[in-house]
Amino acid sequence: MRNTLIFTTLFMVVLYIGACSKKVAILPEDTRGKSTVPVENTDAKMKSPVIVTRDKTAQAVETQDYQFRDIYFDYDRYELKSETIEILSEHARQLKENQNVKVLIEGHCDEWGTIEYNLALGERRSNSVKSFLVKYGISPDRLSTISYGKERPLDPEHNASAWAKNRRAALVTGS
Amino acid sequence: MKSTSFIFNLLVLCLTMLTDSSGQNDVYMRVQSENYQPVYLYIKPLQSKDRPELARQLQNYIISDLEKTRFFKIILTPDPDKILLNDSASTADFGGLQTISQAYFEGQLEWAQNSVALRGTLQGLPERYLIFTQKYTSPQASIRWMAHRIADDIVLQLTGQPGIASTQILFINKSKNLALMDTDGDNIRQITNNKSLNMSPCWSPAGDKVAFISYIKNNPELIIMNLENKETSKLSKQKATYSSPIWSPDGKKIAFTLIKDGNSDIYVMDNQGNNLKRLTDNSSIDTSPSWSPTGREIAFTSDRSGSPQIYIMDSNGQNVHRLTYETNYSDSPVWSPKGELVAFVAREKTGFHIYSIDVNGENLRCLTDGRGSNENPSWSPDGSKLTFASNRNGNWNIYIINSDGSGLSQISTTGANTSPKWSPRLSREVAKG
Numbered sequence: 001m002r003n004t005l006i007f008t009t010l011f012m013v014v015l016y017i018g019a020c021s022k023k024v025a026i027l028p029e030d031t032r033g034k035s036t037v038p039v040e041n042t043d044a045k046m047k048s049p050v051i052v053t054r055d056k057t058a059q060a061v062e063t064q065d066y067q068f069r070d071i072y073f074d075y076d077r078y079e080l081k082s083e084t085i086e087i088l089s090e091h092a093r094q095l096k097e098n099q100n101v102k103v104l105i106e107g108h109c110d111e112w113g114t115i116e117y118n119l120a121l122g123e124r125r126s127n128s129v130k131s132f133l134v135k136y137g138i139s140p141d142r143l144s145t146i147s148y149g150k151e152r153p154l155d156p157e158h159n160a161s162a163w164a165k166n167r168r169a170a171l172v173t174g175s
Numbered sequence: 176m177k178s179t180s181f182i183f184n185l186l187v188l189c190l191t192m193l194t195d196s197s198g199q200n201d202v203y204m205r206v207q208s209e210n211y212q213p214v215y216l217y218i219k220p221l222q223s224k225d226r227p228e229l230a231r232q233l234q235n236y237i238i239s240d241l242e243k244t245r246f247f248k249i250i251l252t253p254d255p256d257k258i259l260l261n262d263s264a265s266t267a268d269f270g271g272l273q274t275i276s277q278a279y280f281e282g283q284l285e286w287a288q289n290s291v292a293l294r295g296t297l298q299g300l301p302e303r304y305l306i307f308t309q310k311y312t313s314p315q316a317s318i319r320w321m322a323h324r325i326a327d328d329i330v331l332q333l334t335g336q337p338g339i340a341s342t343q344i345l346f347i348n349k350s351k352n353l354a355l356m357d358t359d360g361d362n363i364r365q366i367t368n369n370k371s372l373n374m375s376p377c378w379s380p381a382g383d384k385v386a387f388i389s390y391i392k393n394n395p396e397l398i399i400m401n402l403e404n405k406e407t408s409k410l411s412k413q414k415a416t417y418s419s420p421i422w423s424p425d426g427k428k429i430a431f432t433l434i435k436d437g438n439s440d441i442y443v444m445d446n447q448g449n450n451l452k453r454l455t456d457n458s459s460i461d462t463s464p465s466w467s468p469t470g471r472e473i474a475f476t477s478d479r480s481g482s483p484q485i486y487i488m489d490s491n492g493q494n495v496h497r498l499t500y501e502t503n504y505s506d507s508p509v510w511s512p513k514g515e516l517v518a519f520v521a522r523e524k525t526g527f528h529i530y531s532i533d534v535n536g537e538n539l540r541c542l543t544d545g546r547g548s549n550e551n552p553s554w555s556p557d558g559s560k561l562t563f564a565s566n567r568n569g570n571w572n573i574y575i576i577n578s579d580g581s582g583l584s585q586i587s588t589t590g591a592n593t594s595p596k597w598s599p600r601l602s603r604e605v606a607k608g
Contacts, residue, residue: 076482076504078437104393114506114520114527114550115374115594116419117476117483119395120432120439120460123416127437146393147416147434151351151372 066094068103068171070154071129072164075112078124080132088129091171092136105129106170107147108154110163115149122147129169212276213248214333216241217300219281220251221293226286229318233284233293236322239359240340244330245582278306278333282325290314295325297332306332319362320604327600339555343598343605344562345376345385346573349591353387353400355606358555358562358575358597360586366405366606375419376594379426382601386410386420386429397431397448402605410448419463422446423470423490430454430464430473430490441475443490454492465510465517466490467534474498474508474517485519487534501539502530507551510534511578512558518542520550529563531578542580549574553597562586562595 068091071084080088095101107122126145134140155162218238223230241247277300285292291313297306309328313321323340330338339358348354353367353376367373369389376387382402389398397411397420411417416434423430423443430443441454441464455461459479466473474487480497485508488495499505502521509518517534520527521541526548532539543549547567554561560582562575570590576583598605 111548112522112526114463116432116463117460117506119374119416119418120434120462123434123439124437124460131437144393145437146390147395148372149374151374 066098068173070165070168070170071125073125073167073169075110075163075167076121078121078128080128085132088132089136092133092138095133095138095142096136101173102142102144103133104172104174105143105145106152106172107145107149108152108166108168108170109150110166111150111153111158112163113150115151118149119147120149122149125167125169129171214246215250215277215300216247216329216333217250217252217277217279219279220253221282221284223284223286229286229291229315230284233291233318233322236319237326240323240326240338241329243340243359244326244334244338245577246330246334277301279303280329286315289316291318291321293321293325295328297329317604317607319357323357336557337600339557339559339600341601342556343382343601344573344586344595345378345598346564346587346595347374347376347593349589353385356573356587358586360573360588363587363589364606366400366402374594377421377596378598379422380424380599381426382599382605386422388417388420397429399446405606410444412448421464421466423466424468425470430466432462432464441473441492452492454488454490455495456492463507465508467510468512468514472510474510476506476508485517485532487517498534498536499532499539500536505530509552509554509561511554512556516558516578518552518554518561520552526566529561529576540580542576542578543583551594553595554578555597556599560597562597564593564595 069087071088072081074081095103105126107124107126109118109122113121123145126147130140130143130145133143150166153162153166154168155165221230221234238249241249279298279300281296283294293311294308295311296308298304299306307328311321311325320341326340327338330336342358343355344358345353345355348365350365351372351374352365352369353373354363354365356363366385367389372390374388376385378385384399384401386397386399388395394414395416395418396409397417398407398409400407410429413433413435418432418434420429420431422428426446428443428445430441432439433442438458439460439462440456441461442451443454444451454473455475455477457477457479459477460483461475461477461479463476464473465475471490472487473490474485476483477486478484482504483506484497485499485505486495486497498517499519499521504522505519507520511518511531515534516531518529518531521530525545527550529542529549529552530539531542542561543565547565549563549565549567552561552563558578560575560577562573564571565574568585571593572585572590573587573592573595574583574585
């Protein structure tokens, strides 16, 4: 009974450290979750609590888990910015290595625009990302797009920092 | 001396606040100042021994509807024979149409178990000749709707213009569902109930259906709902993003935006979703179509010049020309019911403001003041007012303003309300509460 308790506690602590280190290591400025769904990990070994607890180290949880980073855009623009090309290239490499993964690319906008115009702008942003990935060799069959315009802001605040975060394309793994 | 001026200032402040908060007074003052001659309408208080509360409620609804039109000076009088006729009122002038200047309305109520009947009589003064008499019946739960019908009939008889009390405002509520409300913001009913995202609602010209965009399985689809039985049908047939649907004035077609491969263009199809025709073919964003009342032209938004501006084309896509030049970032065009104006939004420092412009590109007017953002204008069916969404008081709510920019009033208070669409005149109550 006591052993079980210790084991469980240890397990939870390791899991907690693992979870924290994962976020910090991969996406330090972005801990929001929804838009950064990890690619499904095929390495089943890492999911075993027994192995994790025996190691007793946070590194044990460092895996091939992959989180897509949001692609940010300038105001009323949908062209990819130079600083996002590198991020997207990395995403494309990951997609090449994980051929079974399909991605939905969501286009989002800040609140500076009407609902209808932003819907079109969001679609253009998601399509810019899709075109890039297709040029990189990812099959268009694995990529779908959707625009939410300004309807699903990541940051609901009304300031420059929020607007910058909301002008984005988010890659979400799924069917 | 100092304290006197302080009290005076306080008084002025109070008065300003009073007129500010009660839009009706404000409107009435403006009407007077613009040399309108209101019709003096004397109303006999509605009486009922059995149900005095309901009688008073019905009376208040009628008076409230009539006051909102700006056409009347209402005087409640229990004894028509002792009416003091106002000498200054000769004949009222509604756009060159000479009409009656003083009238008297009385209603006789009859209550049945669950229904109510009102025999309404309108007479011209001072001769007391009969203008019209009509019997209205209604379930007791719907006396508000009965009041709207009565008010609209009085407006039509005394001004020659149909009233707008029996209209509704369709909007998107906090849960991103479609909802309806009366034009005073009461009687809110949610008419869709899904956990999806719903947007861009609009009315059929007959007011019996609504179209809107709903995200179903990660795809924005174009849906039509019959308001009588709430049945829905899907008109979108392509795997693409559908947006901003709008019925043609004859109800036979629907114009909308179709976004495929990142490009957004305006299309038209019949009201069954067939016979798709492309109207714009441009690599820029083309969106938000609005039919002229004749159905011959369509106003729309395009960023083909570099920033979004309003354009007009024939309804077959030909003869495109740009309407707006003086405003930057212009969007959401809505053609006025009489056809002479287009209202739209243009971006300024604090957000969007509502503008109107003559269809020949002249007489640009800003209708809203400098507070907050104001979006998605929609005309009342008589063209006298516009409804729009604004966050001027913090939250997004629905407002109404006269077409000259006067008489701003906030009609919804629940917050996160957007995309208001004013109904056409409705022949019957839709989606009863």
